[in-house]
Amino acid sequence: MFHLGKQFLGRAPKLHLSASTTVSGAGVQSATRNLNQTNNKPDQKLVNHNLTHKRLSSSSQSSSVNQMKRLAGKVAVVTASTDGIGFAIAKRLAEDGAAVVISSRKQKNVDNALAELRKLNLNVHGLKCHVSEPQDRKQLFDETISKYGKLNILVSNAATNPAVGGVLDCDEKVWDKIFDVNVKSSYLLAKEALPFLRQEKGSSIVFVSSIAGYDAFELLGAYSVSKTALIGLTKAAAKDLAPEGIRVNCLAPGIIKTKFSKALYEDESANDAALMKIPMGRLGTSEEMAGVVSFLVSEDAAYITGEAIVAGGGMSARL
Numbered sequence: 080m081f082h083l084g085k086q087f088l089g090r091a092p093k094l095h096l097s098a099s100t101t102v103s104g105a106g107v108q109s110a111t112r113n114l115n116q117t118n119n120k121p122d123q124k125l126v127n128h129n130l131t132h133k134r135l136s137s138s139s140q141s142s143s144v145n146q147m148k149r150l151a152g153k154v155a156v157v158t159a160s161t162d163g164i165g166f167a168i169a170k171r172l173a174e175d176g177a178a179v180v181i182s183s184r185k186q187k188n189v190d191n192a193l194a195e196l197r198k199l200n201l202n203v204h205g206l207k208c209h210v211s212e213p214q215d216r217k218q219l220f221d222e223t224i225s226k227y228g229k230l231n232i233l234v235s236n237a238a239t240n241p242a243v244g245g246v247l248d249c250d251e252k253v254w255d256k257i258f259d260v261n262v263k264s265s266y267l268l269a270k271e272a273l274p275f276l277r278q279e280k281g282s283s284i285v286f287v288s289s290i291a292g293y294d295a296f297e298l299l300g301a302y303s304v305s306k307t308a309l310i311g312l313t314k315a316a317a318k319d320l321a322p323e324g325i326r327v328n329c330l331a332p333g334i335i336k337t338k339f340s341k342a343l344y345e346d347e348s349a350n351d352a353a354l355m356k357i358p359m360g361r362l363g364t365s366e367e368m369a370g371v372v373s374f375l376v377s378e379d380a381a382y383i384t385g386e387a388i389v390a391g392g393g394m395s396a397r398l
């Protein structure tokens with residue numbers, strides 16, 4: 080799991096943090112698939128599932144969900160999406176009408192998340208994907224295309240933080256691991272998704288960065304720098320792809336209540352110290368992050384590309 084470094088906790092004296100961590104990202108090599116080939120034909124029934132579901136069950140869903148469906152007919156891949164922010168993003172995109180492919184390193188977690196999402200009658204598919212594994216990334220996109228016939232949205236949510244410490248204290252192997260998962264996998268995912276995204280109008284990519292990408296957290300030095308790199312990747316790719324109508328944006332969460340940050344809210348003094356840093360006086364929720372991503376990949380954000388949206392309860396106002 081992903082663990083926050085204790086710099087998140089200000090001066091909280093009693094906090095002990097685990098140093099291992101991981102999050103994901105994915106990509107794929109099978110670039111130029113011909114969607115007109117018989118075996119790759121979109122399963123229109125599946126892609127239209129949410130539209131049909133909307134008509135059949137409008138009375139049983141919340142009014143906000145019924146009003147939205149702004150992603151109906153879209154197909155999305157979200158990495159590291161069986162827990163935390165990634166799971167909330169997958170759920171929200173599916174609630175908003177998309178067919179969503181979820182993934183994680185462990186099949187059991189994928190199965191559990193799929194069961195939870197399907198109970199909500201959401202249109203989801205899932206598979207194991209370690210984002211640093213080329214074969215896993217290939218399988219992720221291959222299955223997406225064979226199941227749904229296309230890809231409109233990529234959300235690269237994967238990241239890892241295997242050690243806490245200052246940036247120049249970072250061991251070379253740890254540095255390589257952080258950059259391999261957080262940055263290189265995101266770059267490869269985008270690169271490998273591109274041939275599919277190019278075939279659809281209004282496609283988009285969202286990288287999940289962090290507010291630490293703007294102002295490095297002392298004890299998450301290398302992790303913070305990797306998140307800065309994602310902001311750079313967002314801007315560079317957005318400029319390259321804008322003429323093709325493909326948008327690239329980035330979410331930069333503040334401190335969000337997930338397993339990653341549980342050291343904060345489980346310890347009262349640490350929690351208090353963290354809250355001191357947040358003008359809104361509370362941690363963010365995964366659902367709030369998901370709402371930003373749903374907006375960014377929707378037509379409502381049609382003129383937004385190359386942006387990093389900070390969702391941090393006002394933390395960036397203090398940078």
Ligand SMILES: NC(=O)c1ccc[n+]([C@@H]2O[C@H](COP(=O)([O-])OP(=O)(O)OC[C@H]3O[C@@H](n4cnc5c(N)ncnc54)[C@H](O)[C@@H]3O)[C@@H](O)[C@H]2O)c1
Nearest residue numbers: 081101102103159162163164209210238289334335337339
């Ligand atoms: N929680 C926060 O406060 C916070 C703040 C800023 C940014 N973020 C970013 O948000 C994203 C999600 O973090 P979270 O808080 O939900 O973490 P989390 O630890 O709750 O979730 C991590 C998920 O990633 C999966 N995963 C880990 N390594 C993987 C790999 N190599 N391949 C595939 N899947 C992998 C896990 O199975 C798990 O489902 C990350 O990019 C993180 O850097 C989180």
